[in-house]
Amino acid sequence: MTRLRQSQGAAATRILGIGSSQPERVVTNDDLSKIMDTNDEWIRDRVGITERRVAGPKDTVVSMAVEAGAKAIAAAGLTPSDVDTVLVANCTTTVPIPNAAAQVAELVGVKGAGGFDLNAACAGFCYALAAASDMVRAGSAGRVLVIGSEKLTDVVDPVDRSTAIIFADAAGAMVVGPSDEPGIGPVAWGTAGDLVEMITMPNDRYIFQEGQSVFRWATTKIAPIAMRALELAGVQPSDVDVLIPHQANLRIVEAIAKRLRKNGAREDMVVADDIVTSGNTSSASIPMAMDHMRAEGRVHSGDVALLIGFGAGLSYAGQVVICP
Structure with a gap:
């Protein structure tokens, strides 16, 4: 009977580095009050927001993910060649193909990486972090770049005060790698x-x-x-x-x-x-x-x-x- 070899990974995992990216444009509550029926006090009272960042024409899910990912790798004291897998959690890419992860990996410099997108909406990053940790422990990945990147202004009615006052654009990233002591708990x-x-x-x-x-x-x-x-x-x-x-x-x-x-x-x-x-x-x-x-x-x-x-x-x- 043929027996398949199984990979063996790290005993535990931890977060090695963190990074984030936001567009330059700041939109305040007063700015929104000029285009819809709302005001600063109403927004603060209901959701606690005073301002948010909104993407410009050149800002995309991929471009923000690349910036956040590069910062996380640098914060970990690593180079792109030290990473072998890229996961991008998102629910706002404009097209389903190609996925964001493959593009991000190439642009960050993680050549030939395994990569895929994951959509669990606002829970997506925690899902991706859990997947990355389990992949390193299983031996299917060495170090994983995990990114949450969203351009929500692409999917929000700009004059709908029930959503336009809340959602914004950004990316955040972490590098997950092996550890002697557990640094990421079970999900x-x-x-x-x-x-x-x-x-x-x-x-x-x-x-x-x-x-x-x-x-x-x-x-x-x-x-x-x-x-x-x-x-x-x-x-x-x-x-x-x-x-x-x-x-x-x-x-x-x-x-x-x-x-x-x-x-x-x-x-x-x-x-x-x-x-x-x-x-x-x-x-x-x-x-x-x-x-x-x-x-x-x-x-x-x-x-x-x-x-x-x-x-x-x-x-x-x-x-x-x-x-x-």
């Missing part, structure tokens, strides 16, 4: 497929979401998923130094943090609030928030961070990581 993930109609793209044109329904779902269902991620990683809520949920809405972020603190998380747990100045950037929001917090001195190497993504699908995923 807690799943879907609520019976609720897919809450966030859709009717006629494949613009995003539609039932805002209040999504808010109620996220503020009640996501904290238990976060607790499950902690359980899988074998840590207590009090061990968490940093909470980085998907930056969907500041009120949702604060509600998740409140629920976790009721379950034992510390009052001094740092909570990501990148939504305020970056808007909702879907799969880019978690890695970009961590990158910004690190630059601001709010996140430090060795911190225990809880990541939790959630969005259309309805898909969700979370894991505990050690900050690089």
